[in-house]
Amino acid sequence: MAFAALRWFTTRYRVTPTQVQLKTGVFARQTHTTPLDRVRTVDVTAPVIHRLLGLVRLEIGTGTHGKGLQLDGLTSGEAEALRVALLHRRRAATANTAAAAPTDPQHDQADPASGLYADAPTDQHPVHPGDAHHLDPQHLDLDLDPSPEPEVELARFDPAWVRYAPFTTSGLLTGLAIFGFAQPFLNRSGLAVWQWAEDVAEHTAVLVIVAVALVVVLVVLAVLAMITYVLNYWGLRVVRHGAGTIRVTRGLLTTRATTIEEARLRGVTMGEAVLVRALGGASLDAVSTGLKGEGGGSTLLPPADRAVVARLADDVLGTAAPLGTPLVQHGPRALRRRWTRALLAGAVVLAPFLVAVLLWGWPWWLLVPAAIPLLASVWLAPARYAALGHALVDDELVTRAGALQRNTTVLETRGIIGWTVQQSFFQRRAGLATLAATTAAGDGVYLVTDVPVEQAWGIALAGTPEAIEPFLAASPRSGPQDPGQLDGRSVRSTS
Amino acid sequence: MSEVITAVALREPAHRVSPRAKVVWIIHAILGAIFPLAGLGVWMWFDEARRSAQLWLLAVLLVWLLLDLTVMPWWRYRVHRWEYNDVAVYTRSGWVSQERRVAPVSRVQTVDLQRGPIQQALGLATVTVTTASAAGAVEIEQLDLATAEQIVADLTSVTARTPGDAT
Secondary structure (H helix, E strand, O other): HHHHHHHHOOOOEEOOOOOEEEEEEEHHHHHHHEEEHHOOOOEEEEEHHHHOOEEEEEEEEEOOOOOEEEEEEEHHHHHHHHHHHHHHHHHHHOOOOOOOOOOOHOOOOOOOOOOEEEOOOOEEEEEOHHHHHHHOOHOOOOOOOOOOEEEEEEEOHHHHHHHHHHOHHHHHHHHEEEEEHHHHHHHHHOOOOOOHHHHHOOOHHHHHHHHHHHHHHHHHHHHHHHHHHHHHOOOEEEEEEEOOOEEEEEOOOOOEEEEEEHEEEOOOOOEEHHHHHOOEEEEEEEEEEEOOOOOOOHEEEEEEEHHHHHHHHHHHHHOOOOOOOEOOOOOHHHHHHHHHHHHHHHHHHHHHHHHHHHHOOOOHHHHHHHHHHHHHHHHHHHHHHHHHHEEEEEEEEEEEEOOOOEEEEEEEHHEEEEEEEEEOHHHHHEEEEEEEEEEEEOEEEEEEEEEEHHHHHHHHHHHHHHHHHHHHHOOOOOOOOOOOOOOHHHHHHOO | OEEOOOOOOOOOOEEEEOOOOOHHHHHHHHHHHHHHHHHHHHHHHHOOOHHHHHHHHHHHHHHHHHHHHHHHHHHHHHHHEEEEEEEEEEEEOOOOOOEEEEEEEEEEEEEEEOOHHHHHHHHHEEEEEEEEEOOOEEEEEEHHHHHHHHHHHHHHHHHHHHHOOOO
16 A cells, blocks of 8 residues: 555656656656657546546557557546647647647646646555545546547447347357356366256257257357447447547446547458358458557447448548448459368368278267368358459558458558568469558558469559559560459459 | 559569578578487487387488578579669568568668678678568568678668658
């Protein structure tokens, strides 16, 4: 307790017109400094206990891959003022470069040269007596915005979306993880259950028991996934702020507000897990410098109705329907490669089981589960091919891939900071290549997989002409030698 | 609306790396084989019961080493090429799998020159051109030192003239 108080006394932050400073440490003093123009995102989280005390944790993303600057235990009012100061005041400061005048009236007393000093309690205990009035419910609301600039709501949570939760990849994984966590429990009572099952089995068909057990497990998993979804995304709002930021607020118990600077936004990724897609749903992530590719801070929409996702993507990017563009397919060689890869993977799984059954007399029924990947390839290979595609629309590169988790990324070509054309031995024989567009945002690299190599360079040329033109072959081949490689469909415009 | 994407081919980058690069790659091949071979040697010393498996493994390792010594360096030397101008850096590398990279100079953040102990002995250097992407570094391996220093000087001066934070 005394130590907590000491930590609170020794932690200070300060915002000057050019940088944010955080000083921490009781014995070993540390100063973290970040220039204001490197601040790309501000993430305000309020876990349950924080919320009861009217406190929040504020994290500043700077686009480095390490952890950002973290200020724990601010009051929500302070955090809000700081958020505005970090993202909006800087804009004002860059607008009229000479006068770095704060736009926020709260900061008017603070001398811009010496900066704004404030105490930042780093513990969850309400050490600051002046905090009492912050328990006022209105201060718990992260939507509180002291700046006068206009806000436009782009999307709002719809409880009907919860139906997608059980069908997401993460929902299934979370369920399985919880199930695995409960495994020791189940094992302990397993013997009793087994004996009970044996008793029942004398009267009932074993198949029925298995079916009932399966249904029970699935229902439990579905409920867990839905609970997780509600906890994370309840009350979600996506808001565009007049000063050039997009803010996502969400969460039932732990609330989270992420602010992304629009100038740092380079695109979006739409994710469609296979079952969510079948139900007409999709999710949306921001591709922004300062944010990792998927999940966490970059979430714009959790699995939701596809129409809502498409509309939000258009709003956020400010262009018309890049996600709805018909994509150029990658041609018959890419399809053949999908087949060989799926069949080979299936065969590799099956082969050891086949050997074990034939040579070492393992029970034959093991072949049934072992053959599933091989049989699934009949669906997987064409589905993976159907997902492959790309297009260049209005200075945006659209690329899509994946059957089980289909991801469509829209990346602004101005955000592309390099191209890599990779060819494995087999890709070279097939005349295919994987084009990687590198960027400072999101995952750092976005792939156009198994595209005919000359088309790969064509995309790069269309995306960043000035960088590719000097290296074009002297007599550019107008088309490939093999007419099957690029049929009309693959090169035609889809205007 | 969707742009027409024309199929185009790129020529090879203009310059080869230093011919001494082959020596570096041969030494790397030998160094890379030492640990597996030593591990196998220890196993053979202590465990005489599984001779046939050990000999198979030894054969595989030796074939691998042989390919690495006879095929890889010459193949790599034919593939590895580089070129740059005021606008972009263009490289090709690899052997069995190959890649070509183009990085616009306007997006370059740092230009590094590295020299490992083998490279120092042979008068070679590696130039690494990094961009703001974690996946975006362009490496030109095994250049002779004078060329490498020239590249660093050129790219640094071009980069310094380019405004913006290169993201």
